[in-house]
Amino acid sequence: MACTIPAAEIKRVKGMGFLNNKGTNLFNARVITVNGKITAKQTAVIAEAAENFGNGDVEFTTRLTVEIRGIPFEKIEAFQAFIAKAGLETGGTGAMVRPVVSCKGTTCQYGLYDTFDLSEKIHQRFYKGYRGVKLPHKYKIAVGGCPNNCVKPSLNDIGVIGQRIPVVNEDMCNGCKKCQVEKACPMGAAKVTDGVIGRDKDICNNCGRCVGTCPFDAVETGTPGFKIVIGGRWGKKIAIGQELHKVFLSEEEVLSVIEKSILLFREQGKTGERFADTIARIGFDKVEEQLISDDILDRKQEILDAPLHVVG
Ligand code: SF4
Numbered sequence: 638m639a640c641t642i643p644a645a646e647i648k649r650v651k652g653m654g655f656l657n658n659k660g661t662n663l664f665n666a667r668v669i670t671v672n673g674k675i676t677a678k679q680t681a682v683i684a685e686a687a688e689n690f691g692n693g694d695v696e697f698t699t700r701l702t703v704e705i706r707g708i709p710f711e712k713i714e715a716f717q718a719f720i721a722k723a724g725l726e727t728g729g730t731g732a733m734v735r736p737v738v739s740c741k742g743t744t745c746q747y748g749l750y751d752t753f754d755l756s757e758k759i760h761q762r763f764y765k766g767y768r769g770v771k772l773p774h775k776y777k778i779a780v781g782g783c784p785n786n787c788v789k790p791s792l793n794d795i796g797v798i799g800q801r802i803p804v805v806n807e808d809m810c811n812g813c814k815k816c817q818v819e820k821a822c823p824m825g826a827a828k829v830t831d832g833v834i835g836r837d838k839d840i841c842n843n844c845g846r847c848v849g850t851c852p853f854d855a856v857e858t859g860t861p862g863f864k865i866v867i868g869g870r871w872g873k874k875i876a877i878g879q880e881l882h883k884v885f886l887s888e889e890e891v892l893s894v895i896e897k898s899i900l901l902f903r904e905q906g907k908t909g910e911r912f913a914d915t916i917a918r919i920g921f922d923k924v925e926e927q928l929i930s931d932d933i934l935d936r937k938q939e940i941l942d943a944p945l946h947v948v949g
């Protein structure tokens with residue numbers, strides 16, 4: 638059967654998270670999982686909704702949302718009301734902040750902080766908080782727990798990477814023949830030279846795996862922090878995100894940089910370009926400077942009120 642729904646209606650419901658199944662009058666409902674973590678109750682409601690409204694299939698997207706296939710156009714509102722009883726909603730489309738993706742750093746043996754907690758905060762402040770804010774293009778955020786980069790932070794418009802900067806106390810080092818710190822370092826950054834442990838800062842990725850491995854307490858603590866990468870993308874054109882030079886020491890700083898990056902993209906991006914293009918056009922150094930200073934936050938309301946990107 639060919640699709641008989643008017644194009645304007647297809648566009649309208651796409652904005653609500655319902656994507657037309659090509660060539661039919663049916664839709665995929667994109668259900669937002671916040672950060673890829675849903676409760677057993679929500680899982681049961683999704684399964685029930687797939688049976689009641691769709692064709693029974695539940696499909697997981699690469700960005701950690703869940704799609705239910707085969708929903709008739711006329712059942713869209715009823716579907717939304719049904720999943721709302723479990724605190725679920727549809728969405729995740731358009732030229733705006735997209736659903737956040739997170740790795741399972743909260744429980745992973747290498748995780749350096751609570752990624753689900755931070756990604757939920759990002760969801761609340763920037764997915765929900767900026768839902769009505771149009772941007773030049775989609776804006777993707779990834780939250781990773783350590784430099785293993787499972788969630789590919791550097792292929793997102795902005796990505797967070799957990800850090801633990803080891804504190805090396807050379808005075809405690811005995812220059813052992815077999816150094817435990819050297820052994821623990823996956824990067825080859827920790828090295829005993831002339832009987833003293835050292836760390837090559839250019840190679841070290843602050844994974845923190847050496848912390849606590851020295852039997853003589855030469856590397857007993859590490860400073861927790863976050864690295865931020867900007868301007869990554871995957872798709873037709875590929876760009877690898879670039880790291881901001883600073884390691885941020887608090888979640889609040891990370892949230893502030895994310896907010897500044899969204900405002901900068903809205904204000905200085907051209908309709909139709911991704912953040913990577915904006916950065917290439919303006920220059921990484923100038924973007925970084927603005928993300929570190931608070932000037933852009935001082936102009937937040939002005940940027941949000943500006944009648945920009947009516948097409949985007
Ligand atoms: S990025 Fe690190 S913390 Fe996150 S899942 Fe991978 S290994 Fe674990």
Ligand code: SF4
Nearest residue numbers: 810811813816817851
């Ligand atoms: S860092 Fe610790 S394990 Fe390594 S050589 Fe020094 S004392 Fe030995």
Ligand code: SF4
Nearest residue numbers: 822841842844845847
């Ligand atoms: S933090 Fe990681 S990369 Fe750096 S010295 Fe320690 S183990 Fe090696």
